[in-house]
Amino acid sequence: MSAVTAPAPRSATGVTTAVRPPVVTGLGIVAPTGTDAAAHWRSVLEGTSAIGRITLFDPSSYPVRLAGQVPGFSARERVPSRLIQQTDRWTHLGLAAAEAALADAGAHPAELPEYELAVVTASSSGGTEFGQHEMENLYQHTPEWVGAYQSIAWFYAATTGQISIRHGLRGPCGVLCCEQAGGLDAIGQSRRLIRTGAKLVMTGGTDASLCPYGLTAQLTTGQLSTVQDPARAYLPFDSEASGYLPGEGGALLVVEDADAAEARGAGHRYGQVLGYAAGFDPPPDSDRGPVLARTVGAALADAGLQPGEVDVVFADALGVPEADRAEAAALAEVFGPCGVPVTAPKTLTGRLYGGGAALDAATALLALRDQVIPHTAGPSAPAPGYGIDLVLGEPRHQELRTALVVARGYGGFNAALVLGHSAFRDT
Structure with a gap:
C-alpha cells in the first residue's frame, strides 16, 4: 500500500498552529569531498570529484572497485580514544561531524537545558566494518574471540546514542532506517521534536559501508556501476547511465527552534x-x-x-x-x-x-x-x-x-x- 505523509503542527486540541520554521544554525560535514563544510563546498563548486579506487581494502576481486572515500580522516584526531575501540567507523564520522556542527552553531550544550536537546540520525546498516571483523573472529576462532562491544557498535542507533552521551543531549533521541531517504526523514523528525518542545536537535546522518561485507551487501541490489573509469562510472540522467557508485561520510546539522536560537544569540542561520x-x-x-x-x-x-x-x-x-x-x-x-x-x-x-x-x-x-x-x-x-x-x-x-x-x-x-x-x- 502506498502512503504519503506531511505532518502539520497541532495544538493540544488538534488544531493546526502557526509556528516559525525551525532554523539550521550549524553544519558538520565529513565527506569524500572534504572533512569540513568549507572544503566540501569548494570541491562542489569546482566540480572536483572524490571518486577513486577503493583503498580501505583490496577491491580487485569485486566487480565494483570505485567509491567515494573520506580523505585523510583520522579517528585518533577527532574521536576520544576509548570510543575508537568501542564503535564503528560510521560512528567515528558521525561524532566528528556532530562536534563540528555544534562548533559551527556556537552552541554549548552544557549551557542549555539538557532535556530540550535532542538527537535523531539516519542509518542504513549500522556498524558494518566492525561487524565484519567480529564475524571473522567468530568463524575463524570461537565465540570467545567476539568482543563485547559488538553488541552496541553494529547497532543502527549507535551514532545517535554516542552523540547524546558525549554532548549531554538528553532530550528525545532516535534513529530512522530508510536507506538513502533516511537523512531527510531525520530532519523531518527534528522538526516534529522542535514543535513538541525541543529547542535544539542534532540531526542528519553518516555511513561507512566500504568493507568487503558492506560492498557485497550493496551488490545484491544490482544497481551499482561496474564501469572502471571514474569519470564515466556514475552518470545520473545521462544516456550512458549504468548505475551508481557507493561512498562514505555524510553530514550532521544543528536544527533549532527559531526563537530559542535568537535567545541564545546564534550568530548565523543557514536556512529554514x-x-x-x-x-x-x-x-x-x-x-x-x-x-x-x-x-x-x-x-x-x-x-x-x-x-x-x-x-x-x-x-x-x-x-x-x-x-x-x-x-x-x-x-x-x-x-x-x-x-x-x-x-x-x-x-x-x-x-x-x-x-x-x-x-x-x-x-x-x-x-x-x-x-x-x-x-x-x-x-x-x-x-x-x-x-x-x-x-x-x-x-x-x-x-x-x-x-x-x-x-x-x-x-x-x-x-x-x-x-x-x-x-x-x-x-
Whole structure:
C-alpha cells in the first residue's frame, strides 16, 4: 500500500498552529569531498570529484572497485580514544561531524537545558566494518574471540546514542532506517521534536559501508556501476547511465527552534526547514506507480509553496536508467518539463546511503547562503525525453529563495524536504 505523509503542527486540541520554521544554525560535514563544510563546498563548486579506487581494502576481486572515500580522516584526531575501540567507523564520522556542527552553531550544550536537546540520525546498516571483523573472529576462532562491544557498535542507533552521551543531549533521541531517504526523514523528525518542545536537535546522518561485507551487501541490489573509469562510472540522467557508485561520510546539522536560537544569540542561520513529506512506493507488481510526485507535492503543500516558488531541486539521481526516468517524470509532473533547475552534486561522492540525503541538504543550504546552484559533474546532457533542466558544466548564479531536496531509498522509501533562505518567510 502506498502512503504519503506531511505532518502539520497541532495544538493540544488538534488544531493546526502557526509556528516559525525551525532554523539550521550549524553544519558538520565529513565527506569524500572534504572533512569540513568549507572544503566540501569548494570541491562542489569546482566540480572536483572524490571518486577513486577503493583503498580501505583490496577491491580487485569485486566487480565494483570505485567509491567515494573520506580523505585523510583520522579517528585518533577527532574521536576520544576509548570510543575508537568501542564503535564503528560510521560512528567515528558521525561524532566528528556532530562536534563540528555544534562548533559551527556556537552552541554549548552544557549551557542549555539538557532535556530540550535532542538527537535523531539516519542509518542504513549500522556498524558494518566492525561487524565484519567480529564475524571473522567468530568463524575463524570461537565465540570467545567476539568482543563485547559488538553488541552496541553494529547497532543502527549507535551514532545517535554516542552523540547524546558525549554532548549531554538528553532530550528525545532516535534513529530512522530508510536507506538513502533516511537523512531527510531525520530532519523531518527534528522538526516534529522542535514543535513538541525541543529547542535544539542534532540531526542528519553518516555511513561507512566500504568493507568487503558492506560492498557485497550493496551488490545484491544490482544497481551499482561496474564501469572502471571514474569519470564515466556514475552518470545520473545521462544516456550512458549504468548505475551508481557507493561512498562514505555524510553530514550532521544543528536544527533549532527559531526563537530559542535568537535567545541564545546564534550568530548565523543557514536556512529554514519549511516543509517535509515521506512516501513509500507500492509493490512493483501492483498497478499503482511510484509516489514520488505525490511526495514532492505534499512537501510543497506542507511548506505552503506553489511549484513555481521552488528555485532548485537537488535530485536523488540514482544513475539507473529506469529510476532516473521515473524521477525525471515525477519532477516534470510537478514543475512542468524543464520547469526548475535540477542538480546532483552527489556524482562527486557517490551515494552515501544514510549520509547521502543529509549531505545533499547541507549542500542545498550552502547554495541558498551563497545564491549559486552547483553543477552536476559527469553527465554531458540529459537523456532524450527526460525533460529536466539539469545544471551542467559550471555553477549557475541566480536568486535562490527555496530549495527542494529529493531522496529515494532501496525498497520504496522516498522523501522530500523544502529548505528556505534564512530570510525567507521568517514570521
